[in-house]
Amino acid sequence: MDLTPYVDNLRRELAAAADASGDEARALAERLSVPLESAARLTLLNVLSAAMGDVTRELAPGSVDVRLRGTDPEFVVTPPPAPEPMREAREPAAAPVVAASPAAEADDGAMVRINLRLPAHLKGRAEGAAAAAGLSVNAWLVRAVAVALDGGGNANGPGRGKEPGGRGFTGWVR
Incomplete structure (x- = not known):
């Protein structure tokens, strides 16, 4: 100029x-x-x-x-990163469902509040993934952060572990 x-x-x-x-x-x-x-x-x-x-x-x-x-x-x-293109209807939706990590279960239960600013396209995707998992956005984000910080969960990969009660979890995580 x-x-x-x-x-x-x-x-x-x-x-x-x-x-x-x-x-x-x-x-x-x-x-x-x-x-x-x-x-x-x-x-x-x-x-x-x-x-x-x-x-x-x-x-x-x-x-x-x-x-x-x-x-x-x-x-x-x-420029901000371009949003991912829409997937075809035939492709199964990538609905992240992750198991709570053992470290999170051993926590003393104290909660803290943070403010998270997301670009609109990520917020929409997080809301969709949480709804598909039957969770609130907050619960979905807590689980996603726990898995990310614990190095991807257990030996079977994120979201593919067994809880002590024998219930299995499957899903996709990026």
């Missing part, structure tokens, strides 16, 4: 304002316009960086970075 037109416009505006005040002000404006150019460029870069920070927060997990090339900024856009 070329900042020169914006800096030149600022210089013209300063000269126009100085013209209204006489010859002394015009000469002062001419002397100040060259040193003010770098300050104006820096201020514009700060504004652009702040704006791209706001854009990045809205794009998360994507981002927009501002890089300096010579005296001009360059924008680098990193």
Whole structure:
């Protein structure tokens, strides 16, 4: 992005304002316009960086970075990952059902609250997987986190173990 037109416009505006005040002000404006150019460029870069920070927060997990090339900024856009394409109706739905890990059962039962921000496409998929498993989204997420942190569950793989009562669990986990 070329900042020169914006800096030149600022210089013209300063000269126009100085013209209204006489010859002394015009000469002062001419002397100040060259040193003010770098300050104006820096201020514009700060504004652009702040704006791209706001854009990045809205794009998360994507981002927009501002890089300096010579005296001009360059924008680098990193788009969020594309959602997976819809599966055909014939393909069985990947309904994650995971067994609670033994470590989670040995927990003292204390609960803590966290806020989790998910992109809309992941939230929808998590809700669908939880519904298919007959669980609340919270219970499904607790089980998924437990399996992920315990290295994938038991020796039979995630969701393919036997509980002490002999009930089996099957499902898919990514």
